[in-house]
Amino acid sequence: MELELWVYVALTATCVVSGFIDAVAGGGGLLTMPALLSAGLPPHLALGTNKLQSVFGVSMAARTYHGKGLLEIRPNLGTAICVVAAAAIGSLTVQALDSSVLQLVVPILLVLCAGYVLLSPRMDDSDRHHVLSRKGYMPVAGGIGFYDGFFGPGTGSFLTTSLVALRGMGLTRATALSKLFNISSNIGSLAMFALGGKVIWTLGLCMALGTMAGSWLGSHSAIRYGAQLIRPLLVVISLALTARLIWGYFAG
Structure with a gap:
């Protein structure tokens, strides 16, 4: 598929903004x-x-968080591998099933996420007793x-x-650990799209330059400002995704 040069430039510039958002709260796909x-x-x-x-973009964010000691990769590799496989299965499944039903289910889940982030006293930078172990998670x-491979919006949230x-x-x-798992789901899903010839590689790699720049800025901002930046942006992105999905559903 041939695209004009301005399209490459515009999409790469868009990815700078989406990369920033994705690194902090997820939801960069709302723009891209x-x-x-x-x-x-x-x-x-x-x-x-x-x-x-x-x-x-997510790899750049994960690298930054890891460099600051906020992301442990080795203890979470088992979960990451599980996510890769699940996302691949999700991407295969969506090619055989109608995903439109999720356009109404997912907004409900996103509103619940936004409500939890907004109202729960646990949404700060202090660690607390876990409900599930690493294996239990x-x-x-x-x-x-699986959801990311099947549908996708709101995965980071x-x-x-x-x-x-x-x-x-x-x-x-x-937020840091979510990037490792988001990389995993993206890799599993991308593999299935690539095998099906559904990737424009030149465009995707150009956009990657923009999203890496935005991710670097976003992850450093999140590390510097912590929950006071992540929490409100997480709420805003969750509600914006909700509005976008509902609009897309009823607009046909």
């Missing part, structure tokens, strides 16, 4: 997916190309990974909120 569709890409190519750029992470609520993690550390 409509932008890709507006550029004339068919939905399947938009999804695959978006996963490609997202892998690079695996099925939850796998379920979110679901990961961060569940890590705070179930693993007892402080908000900044939960």
Whole structure:
């Protein structure tokens, strides 16, 4: 598919903003997916190309969090592998099933996430007693990974909120670990889209430059300001995604 040069420039610039948002609270797809569709890409190519750029952006954020000692990779590799497999299965499943029902279910879940983030006293940077062990959290992470491969919007919000609520993690550390699992779900999903020839590689790699720059800025901002930045942005993104999904459903 041939695209004009200005499309590459505009989408790469959009990814700087989406990368910042994604690194802090998740939900960068709120900008990139409509932008890709507006550029004339068919939905399947938009999804695959978006996963490609997202892998690079989330990886940049994870690298920054890891460098600051907020992300432990080795103890969470088992869960990450589980998420890769679940996301791959989700991406295969969505090609055979109608995902439109999720356009009404997911907004409800996102509103619940926003409410929890806004009202729960646990949404700060202090660690608390966990409800689930690392192994006990695996099925939850796998379920979110499957969802990311199947549909996707709000994955970062679901990961961060569940890590705070179930693993007892402080908000900044939960945000950091969510990036590892988000990388995993993106890789599993991207592999299925790539095998199906549903990725525009040149465009995706150009967009990756923008999203990496935004992710670097976003992750450093999140580390510096912690919960006072992450918490309100998480609420705003969850509600914005909700509005976008409901609008998309009723607009047809």
